[in-house]
Structures are given as C-alpha cells and as structure tokens.
Amino acid sequence: MKCLKNMRGSGRMVLTALGCAALVVLSANAKVDNDPYLRPEMVPAPADNAPNEARVELGKALFFDPRLSGSKWISCATCHNPALGWSDGLPKGIGEGMKELGRATPTILNTAYNKLQMWDGRFRSLEEQALGPIQANVEMHKDMKALIAELKKISGYSEMFEKAYPGEGVSEKTLAKAIASFERTVVSTESAFDRWRMGDDHAVADEVKRGFSLFEGKANCSRCHQGFNFVDDGFHNIGLKGNTDQGRFAKVPVKVLKGAFKTPTLRDIELTAPYMHNGAYKTLEEVVDHYSRGGDMKEGLDPNIEALNLSKQEKSDLVAFMKSLTGKPMDITVPHLPN
Amino acid sequence: MKIKTKIAALTGIVSALLICSAVQASEYEITQEHKTFKQNGEKVERLQVKVGDTVAFRNGDRFFHNIYSLSDTKNFDLGSYRKGTARSVTFDKVGLAEIECAIHPEMYMEVEVIR
Structure with a gap:
C-alpha cells in the first residue's frame, strides 16, 4: 500500500506501463485523490x-x-x-x-x-x-x-x-x-487513519473502524467535524458547564452564536490536550462523555448536539478512532536568531 | 349576450388582477446544500427580487443552518433549523441584503431588492 501513497504525485505515470494490474491500482488511486478525508497536497496561500x-x-x-x-x-x-x-x-x-x-x-x-x-x-x-x-x-x-x-x-x-x-x-x-x-508549513502528516483510507486494511484496528462508523453515524460528530481536517469552519455552543464566554456572539450578534466557538481540528488530537476553548477536559474520554450526555448547559446549546447515550464500548471505539488521527510530528529545528 | 360579455370581461379583469398580484409578490426558494446557497441546483451569489417578494430558505444539509441578515435593508434571524425544513422572509424595502448562515460563515449570498 505504500506505493499507493507514493502514487499520489508523479509516480502515477510509471504504473500506467504495468498493464491491467496497474489499471486496478489506478482506479483505487483515483478514489484516494478524491477522498475528502485525505489532506490535499497543495497548501492554500494568497x-x-x-x-x-x-x-x-x-x-x-x-x-x-x-x-x-x-x-x-x-x-x-x-x-x-x-x-x-x-x-x-x-x-x-x-x-x-x-x-x-x-x-x-x-x-x-x-x-x-x-x-x-x-x-x-x-x-x-x-x-x-x-x-x-x-x-x-x-x-x-x-x-x-x-x-x-x-x-x-x-x-x-x-x-x-x-x-x-x-x-x-x-x-x-x-x-x-x-x-x-x-x-503554512505546519501541516498534519500521514496518520494510521490516512493509511487505512488509502487502502491498507491493517493500518488500524477494528475498534478504529467501528469508531469511524460511529463518528459519521450514531455519534453525529461529522455534523461539525468534516473533511480531512475535521472542521466545518463553523461555530457552535457545545454546552460547556459554567461557560460565560460569549465567543463568536461578540463579533456577530446572532442568538445561536452566544457561547459559540470555532470547531477545532481533530488532527494530532492526542498531542493537543487539554480540550475545548477553555481547556475543560484533560482527556478524550472526558470529551466523548460530554457529547454522550448531550452537553451540560442546555441554554443556547447548538441544535446539532443531542444526548447520544453511548455504550462503554462505543465511547472506547470513538477515542480509538480519534487517536488514529495523530501523525508523526513534523521534524522541526529551532532557528538561530539573527543579530 | 350583453350580460355574458360583461361577465367575460369581469372574469378577464379578475384574472388579470390575480396574475398581476402574483407578479407583484413572487416567492423564491433558495436551498442550502453542502454549505452553499443554491437556486434550482446552481450556486447563487445574488438574487434579484421585488419589494414584497418572499424568499424561502430550505436546508438540504444533514446538519442545522441558521440564516440571518444584519443588513439595513432587512434585518432578520430565521433561527436554526434542520434538514428538509424551510423558513421564509419577505423583503419589504429597496436595497441590498447580505445573507449568511451564522453557524457556517462561509455561506454568503446577496438579495437585491428592487421596486
């Protein structure tokens, strides 16, 4: 499956000479190129x-x-x-x-x-x-x-x-x-989830696959966490206990935006604890518990959020899925500052 | 014959008035699909309507939208509503109304209201 990954660029031409077998791989590659869950290779810039x-x-x-x-x-x-x-x-x-x-x-x-x-x-x-x-x-x-x-x-x-x-x-x-x-150079790297999306069935455990199904289905996560970056460029009040921060409402005074904040990426989520705009949760388990009970503050709660009553297994699967989104951290060297 | 002619004429006038009234207050439907405003399946950036016309905003996405405008021409907030449902607004003043989804600010269109 590594070749599929490599084929996402210029390697595609090489395989066209390999006959029918290559054609099968090419069609798989077309699927990969159109997969909204894989990061586009081009990073946008003005x-x-x-x-x-x-x-x-x-x-x-x-x-x-x-x-x-x-x-x-x-x-x-x-x-x-x-x-x-x-x-x-x-x-x-x-x-x-x-x-x-x-x-x-x-x-x-x-x-x-x-x-x-x-x-x-x-x-x-x-x-x-x-x-x-x-x-x-x-x-x-x-x-x-x-x-x-x-x-x-x-x-x-x-x-x-x-x-x-x-x-x-x-x-x-x-x-x-x-x-x-x-x-713009700080972008997510290939994760186990990406390798699975590219066709490597063994890249993730079954719990991750189940977690992804829940993510897109019963757990409603993908109502807000969409595409490769798992964001909707949108704003939601997720019902955090004790939150008094008006969030987006201070900028755009529309009722639904009271206490609403931008949907954060889930890429490298294991590395960015604690979670939420006020750091309310230390672990992904706590985050999943929050959504399973449909948030805490019901006033102004985003209508996309509703109680899920997830089982222990379902919660565990969702956490496993989110952990599969963490890639190898990019190599970074600290610069010598000019004088 | 004379009475019949009068009835026919009256009917014609009533029909003309009805048609006229329909023309004066049209209804439009704008859908929200994949976080995009669409009219008849095509992305719409500006819709021209007349004073008194009504525009229904129908949610075609699987998540909620919240259509609003803070424009002087028409200041309204339709609230949040789910897939398959629509909420309407009547434009009663000439001008330009900037329409957005509060939840998804990338969604933007304009309604130009003319006489």
Whole structure:
C-alpha cells in the first residue's frame, strides 16, 4: 500500500506501463485523490504571498523570536510550542506578566486550511492573525511601530526581509506575511487513519473502524467535524458547564452564536490536550462523555448536539478512532536568531 | 349576450388582477446544500427580487443552518433549523441584503431588492 501513497504525485505515470494490474491500482488511486478525508497536497496561500524558502525561513525566525514581545520573553512559539502539538498543554494560555488568558491556546496545525482564524473567527487570514497576539496587551504586548524600528536595526533581519520580500522593506505587512508563510508549513502528516483510507486494511484496528462508523453515524460528530481536517469552519455552543464566554456572539450578534466557538481540528488530537476553548477536559474520554450526555448547559446549546447515550464500548471505539488521527510530528529545528 | 360579455370581461379583469398580484409578490426558494446557497441546483451569489417578494430558505444539509441578515435593508434571524425544513422572509424595502448562515460563515449570498 505504500506505493499507493507514493502514487499520489508523479509516480502515477510509471504504473500506467504495468498493464491491467496497474489499471486496478489506478482506479483505487483515483478514489484516494478524491477522498475528502485525505489532506490535499497543495497548501492554500494568497496570491500576494506565495511561499518560498526565504519567506518560510524568515517567518520561522520571527515565530521563535521573543524580541517580538514587549517583555522580550514571549515568542509565538512560547504558546504554540512544537513540542506540545503547537499548543501549550495548558487549559488556558499564559500571556504578558504570566497572567492567564481567557481561552485555550489553539494549535496552529493546519491553520493554513482555515477559512477564519481564532476561536471566535475574528481574523480572515493568517496574515491578519499574525499581528493580533503580538500587539494584544494581554498576550505579547508589543507596540508595532517600536517592533518594526527594532527589527530594522538588526542587520540579519534586514537581509532576510530583503531576500524574502525584495523591495518591500521591513514592515508590519512583510512581518505578517513571513509569519503566515511559516505557519503554512505546519501541516498534519500521514496518520494510521490516512493509511487505512488509502487502502491498507491493517493500518488500524477494528475498534478504529467501528469508531469511524460511529463518528459519521450514531455519534453525529461529522455534523461539525468534516473533511480531512475535521472542521466545518463553523461555530457552535457545545454546552460547556459554567461557560460565560460569549465567543463568536461578540463579533456577530446572532442568538445561536452566544457561547459559540470555532470547531477545532481533530488532527494530532492526542498531542493537543487539554480540550475545548477553555481547556475543560484533560482527556478524550472526558470529551466523548460530554457529547454522550448531550452537553451540560442546555441554554443556547447548538441544535446539532443531542444526548447520544453511548455504550462503554462505543465511547472506547470513538477515542480509538480519534487517536488514529495523530501523525508523526513534523521534524522541526529551532532557528538561530539573527543579530 | 350583453350580460355574458360583461361577465367575460369581469372574469378577464379578475384574472388579470390575480396574475398581476402574483407578479407583484413572487416567492423564491433558495436551498442550502453542502454549505452553499443554491437556486434550482446552481450556486447563487445574488438574487434579484421585488419589494414584497418572499424568499424561502430550505436546508438540504444533514446538519442545522441558521440564516440571518444584519443588513439595513432587512434585518432578520430565521433561527436554526434542520434538514428538509424551510423558513421564509419577505423583503419589504429597496436595497441590498447580505445573507449568511451564522453557524457556517462561509455561506454568503446577496438579495437585491428592487421596486
């Protein structure tokens, strides 16, 4: 089945010469290419910020550079830590002055594919999003004008910006474009679930297969968690106990959005605990229990959510399925920051 | 003959009025399929209607939609409703109404209301 995976690119031409047997594989490959549960090989990027090596390298340096914060102590990677699933392992993020933030740190994995960014969807692109936390008083608390002036004084950065964005200079715009370019390289890798979807029947255990059937069927998970990234780019109030955060409603004042948050990806889900926008649950078992009882707060509850009364076996199968979505973490080296 | 002619004429007038009234207040149906607004199976980005016309939004997806507009032309919230059901709104003012699904903001269309 490895060959099927390899065939997803240029390898397809080789097999056409192998006769009838190859034709059978080719038709299987067509199925693979159209499988909505497999990550598209092309990562979307805006026309004015097509990725290249210089842009990604610059973005990576900026992402890991604590000088982007007012305290010169917090970098993007402080909260979006690659060793912790590009999140921080905490129920809620920690910002300026070690103060706890209002929401959990979302992973940046596969954010390139998101139609809206942040838990409340307030930014439309990664470029817009990149500038938010840097300037937010409670997060990195950095004055943008001061930051650009400081970056211009670092000769290594001036060279990197010129190489990445010739003639565009060191600016808020190029800073955002570079960070977004790096973030677009943080994408999910092949998981056991993917290998199963590509035809390897032995890639996952039966409990995973049963869990996937439940996911698409009785458990209603795929009403919101759809496609390869298991998101619907939508907003839902999932009935978390004690939640007072208005979420998307603060941005779009429509009743159904009170306490609603963006559906998070399930890719690499094992690496991004705790779960939910407020880090309410430490384990996937707790998450499945939540949905099985149909949430806790019924007021404003998203109508897609209803009590499921899952059996112990069904809960266990769902957890096994979700765990099969975790791929091998991408190799990441920490950059040497320019001076 | 004269009476028959009058009756025929009256019938004609009534029919014409009915047709006229139907023209003045049309009903349209927009479906939501795969998180896309469609009219007769085709994606619709802008629908032109006249003042007094009604548009029904029918959910064809297996999950809930919540159609709303915060536009000055027509400010409404149809609430959340499931597959196979529809909710309607009548446009009573000239202008442009931006229509979205609150749950799935990628769903967007415009209704242009003319006289």
